[in-house]
Amino acid sequence: MSVIHDGLIITKRQLLQLSRVPEVLIFSTIQPVMFVLLFRFVFGGSIETAGGDYVQFLMPGIFVQTVSFTLAGTAVGLAEDMTKGLIDRFRSLPIARSAVVLGRTLGDATLNVVVLLVMGVAGFVVGWRPTSGGLSIAAGFLLLLSFGYAMSWIGVFVGLSVRDSRAANGLVFIIVFPMTFLSNAFAPTSNMPTVLQYVAEWNPVSTMVAGCRELFGLPNVFGVTANSWPSQNPLEMSLIYMLIIMSVFVPFSIRKYMKASAR
Amino acid sequence: MADTIIAEDLVKTYRNGEVRALDGLNLSVPEGSVLGILGPNGAGKTTCVRVLSTLLTPDSGRATVAGIDVIKHPDQVREVIGLSGQYAAVDETLTGWDNLVMFGRLYHLGKKSAIARADELLEQFRLTDSAKRPIKTYSGGMRRRLDLAASLIVRPKVLFLDEPTTGLDPRGRIDMWNVISGLVSEGVTLLLTTQYLEEADQLADSIAVVDHGKVIARGTADELKDQIGGDRLEVSVHVDDMNVAAEVLARLGGEVHRDEGLHRLSIGVTNGSAVLTEAVRGLDAVGVKILDLALKRPSLDDVFLSLTGHAAEEEVQS
Ligand SMILES: Nc1ncnc2c1ncn2[C@@H]1O[C@H](COP(=O)(O)OP(=O)(O)O)[C@@H](O)[C@H]1O
Numbered sequence: 185m186s187v188i189h190d191g192l193i194i195t196k197r198q199l200l201q202l203s204r205v206p207e208v209l210i211f212s213t214i215q216p217v218m219f220v221l222l223f224r225f226v227f228g229g230s231i232e233t234a235g236g237d238y239v240q241f242l243m244p245g246i247f248v249q250t251v252s253f254t255l256a257g258t259a260v261g262l263a264e265d266m267t268k269g270l271i272d273r274f275r276s277l278p279i280a281r282s283a284v285v286l287g288r289t290l291g292d293a294t295l296n297v298v299v300l301l302v303m304g305v306a307g308f309v310v311g312w313r314p315t316s317g318g319l320s321i322a323a324g325f326l327l328l329l330s331f332g333y334a335m336s337w338i339g340v341f342v343g344l345s346v347r348d349s350r351a352a353n354g355l356v357f358i359i360v361f362p363m364t365f366l367s368n369a370f371a372p373t374s375n376m377p378t379v380l381q382y383v384a385e386w387n388p389v390s391t392m393v394a395g396c397r398e399l400f401g402l403p404n405v406f407g408v409t410a411n412s413w414p415s416q417n418p419l420e421m422s423l424i425y426m427l428i429i430m431s432v433f434v435p436f437s438i439r440k441y442m443k444a445s446a447r
Numbered sequence: 448m449a450d451t452i453i454a455e456d457l458v459k460t461y462r463n464g465e466v467r468a469l470d471g472l473n474l475s476v477p478e479g480s481v482l483g484i485l486g487p488n489g490a491g492k493t494t495c496v497r498v499l500s501t502l503l504t505p506d507s508g509r510a511t512v513a514g515i516d517v518i519k520h521p522d523q524v525r526e527v528i529g530l531s532g533q534y535a536a537v538d539e540t541l542t543g544w545d546n547l548v549m550f551g552r553l554y555h556l557g558k559k560s561a562i563a564r565a566d567e568l569l570e571q572f573r574l575t576d577s578a579k580r581p582i583k584t585y586s587g588g589m590r591r592r593l594d595l596a597a598s599l600i601v602r603p604k605v606l607f608l609d610e611p612t613t614g615l616d617p618r619g620r621i622d623m624w625n626v627i628s629g630l631v632s633e634g635v636t637l638l639l640t641t642q643y644l645e646e647a648d649q650l651a652d653s654i655a656v657v658d659h660g661k662v663i664a665r666g667t668a669d670e671l672k673d674q675i676g677g678d679r680l681e682v683s684v685h686v687d688d689m690n691v692a693a694e695v696l697a698r699l700g701g702e703v704h705r706d707e708g709l710h711r712l713s714i715g716v717t718n719g720s721a722v723l724t725e726a727v728r729g730l731d732a733v734g735v736k737i738l739d740l741a742l743k744r745p746s747l748d749d750v751f752l753s754l755t756g757h758a759a760e761e762e763v764q765s
């Protein structure tokens with residue numbers, strides 16, 4: 185299939201960029217590792233969690249936070265290609281319309297594989313020990329990669345709409361940062377004001393984190409929302425969120441790409 | 448010969464019709480020839496190129512490239528065109544070689560052919576020495592050459608170059624002109640845009656002067672010059688001789704233009720050299736000493752000024 189062929193060439197270009205400017209890869213792995221260490225040692229003592237020490241609770245949260253920021257990576261990359269006129273050039277080539285954005289999202293997914301691997305090792309070093317079986321752990325990582333991939337497609341839309349890499353980065357931060365903190369990622373929601381607990385309950389970040397905790401063998405504890413459907417079925421809810429994101433943003437983003445214009 | 452590029456009544460507006468980037472633009476480029484689109488900043492040159500190269504859908508109008516409808520079959524058009532936009536569009540973190548191989552692969556060349564073609568183009572554009580350096584380290588001229596090379600990978604029949612020398616120093620510009628002339632001799636149909644009158648004169652078989660999204664004049668450089676009344680005879684004389692000389696010149700041609708500061712008189716002439724001798728004789732007969740005498744072809748700048756009422760390189764407020 186020529187879409188896949190062309191898409192993979194774009195992916196390869198991105199990996200080649202990473203090898204030419206290794207700093208990008210280094211910083212995009214150092215940052216989450218730094219988060220692991222900071223939360224583990226700075227807040228570790230003061231946040232009370234059920235079912236073991238804080239690092240078990242924390243790791244799924246940081247994993248989800250990290251893959252959520254794929255949105256920024258994709259958006260910034262495409263905004264940059266846009267301002268540099270590369271999108272125009274790609275669009276003048278006889279290649280499939282979805283190839284460029286497909287290639288970019290696959291590249292960012294590949295980057296996520298590396299980042300998750302490094303984070304997993306860092307977590308292990310500071311005491312993270314998932315207690316479920318190998319299959320469940322693998323499923324957990326697959327879930328994380330899929331969520332990152334879905335976020336990446338939102339990033340395509342944002343990057344092609346904003347058309348400026350700094351603006352794209354700024355926009356993503358003001359959306360994704362609150363989302364990751366208004367969730368169960370770093371502390372149990374049961375200590376939040378009641379209203380926020382309801383917000384956090386439906387936050388896809390929360391359902392993702394709860395789903396990962398389940399897959400890594402950790403019990404989930406909720407406050408007032410303990411009996412709600414998303415709290416009871418975080419995995420199903422996460423899959424539904426991904427489905428919604430993909431079915432909205434894949435067609436939208438491809439349309440956006442076809443009409444994209446550097447100005 | 449058939450026209451390879453045809454545009455009919457292209458209209459493209461922005462901001463709900465407030466800005467008419469293309470306002471009924473018509474043009475045609477015969478196979479194997481070079482059309483220069485000449486116009487100031489904001490005239491609509493880039494918009495025109497973007498429509499013809501399938502990047503932009505016009506509000507109305509029709510265009511074909513190599514017989515293919517640009518709006519109905521953009522995919523087929525992309526198979527036959529090469530585009531080098533107003534700014535070099537290459538991946539700056541990658542090397543020149545990386546870029547050309549990548550674009551070759553995207554044109555569906557096999558790995559080996561993509562590499563062979565990249566090497567060939569780097570050689571042709573004198574970039575072999577910097578092939579393995581990131582584009583970031585290239586000069587403006589080198590970037591443009593690489594960008595042009597990228598648009599030539601599959602030897603397109605039709606090539607669009609949007610302001611190929613804007614921002615280059617004089618050496619880079621002459622370099623680029625040589626490269627472009629070389630391509631033209633290989634028979635490609637070329638549409639290029641420029642703000643430089645000299646450039647259009649140098650490279651194009653035919654020139655379309657564009658202003659406010661319309662073609663306002665069309666022809667060869669010579670034809671355009673003739674449109675504003677052929678040559679001008681300019682005579683400089685001593686300040687005391689101005690009136691006498693003006694009387695002599697008035698008998699030779701039309702209206703005499705007087706430049707009091709430079710003590711210069713000029714008239715429009717059609718048969719330049721004949722009038723030149725007559726003028727010398729006539730002035731000699733009345734005892735006027737000629738300080739300087741010249742028969743001037745109008746520059747394309749003069750053409751632009753007389754066609755549009757504003758100079759070519761003047762910024763249009765946006
Ligand atoms: N995306 C856009 N949005 C709004 N106005 C635009 C856009 N693109 C071009 N224009 C306007 O259309 C006119 C023609 O622009 P352009 O084709 O870029 O001219 P040129 O290439 O001759 O300098 C200008 O007035 C420009 O400001």
Ligand SMILES: [Mg+2]
Binds near residue numbers: 493494533609
């Ligand atoms: Mg332009």
